[in-house]
Amino acid sequence: MGRRHTARTTQARHQRIAVQLRQMLAAGGYRPGDRFPSQYELAERFKTSPLTAREAVAPLVEEGLLERRFGSGTFVLRTHAETFIGVCTAMDISHPALSPFFLHLIQAVRRSLEARGHRTRIYTGQAPPFGAPPERWESADLPADLAARRLSGIVMVGTDPGLSASVLGDCGLPTVDAAGIDGKPLWDMQDEVRRSVERLAKLGCRRAACIAWGEAGQRPHSLDAFARAAKAHGLDVRREWLIATRTTEKMGDGAEAFRRIWDALPEKPDGLYVQDDILYRDLAPHLLLQRIEIPGQLQIVSHVNPRDTRPLLPTPLGIGPDPHELGEALAVNLCARMADPRATTTDMPVPVHFYKATSPSEWVAENEGTSA
Incomplete structure (x- = not known):
């Protein structure tokens, strides 16, 4: 035995x-x-x-x-068999509600890997961008190629960790995930929150509000980080001004979150941080309809995708990572693991940048002369 x-x-x-x-x-x-x-x-x-x-x-x-x-x-004799690096997402990339951020990130990973001489193949699922993650990988191509050993490495993007573990199993391939590598986040969302609050304080704000991305009824860590940062900068934050919501296929989530903040108390916030570009896209028309003066009555810092999201009216100060830098970091770390499974994580977290709108179709990184 x-x-x-x-x-x-x-x-x-x-x-x-x-x-x-x-x-x-x-x-x-x-x-x-x-x-x-x-x-x-x-x-x-x-x-x-x-x-x-x-x-x-x-x-x-x-x-x-x-x-x-x-x-x-x-x-x-040869360094490459007929293998590919799989760039994988469980999401349906043709879904109209999918954030362009994921498309740019997938494209950036693919370009960076191919620039290093690797062949890539994109694997997609059929899951909508909202709602509970699927219980299984919904297309057969990835499991089939794993079984046939056609893959030499894996990059996972926008996929639930449990689903990733289920489809990959014990494949033995080097894998990196956009959600984080070795417990390190690809970019530090808490740092984005802290820097946003710091900027609101520098702009002269005294009363700060936050619309965070998260399940309604739950308190995401970013709200606590926002409250701590606001307190450190001497800003007044009321419980009614801290809202968590999650974008869905239903229009109006961002506008409804802002309405709850604005109507909660007679005193209004004069600074707002929005943690999701899709939520801001949803609430921007509401700001115009309510004739709220931006930035006169309200200074806004919003997470943006500078590679795709077009500046909206009223235009916030944008903040966020560049998806091209994120894609490069994923490619660098995967290639390092392919060369040496013991390689340590490098180039993370990717920094976040502030962006200003210089035209109706362009975000530019602050203090830089080139397009973001």
């Missing part, structure tokens, strides 16, 4: 090492004709036996990636 268990463990071990060897070749550290580490060198590197290392090399020889030359060693 124990011997059979050992056999299964050894088999799984050499298969996992084979995946990592393919990643080493695909990462660009070897060229055709280069000598590849011997089974003894690989055994030392992966803390295993020479026999297991030899078994791990065997499928790469069969695939034509490596060649064993009697008396000389193992050499590289």
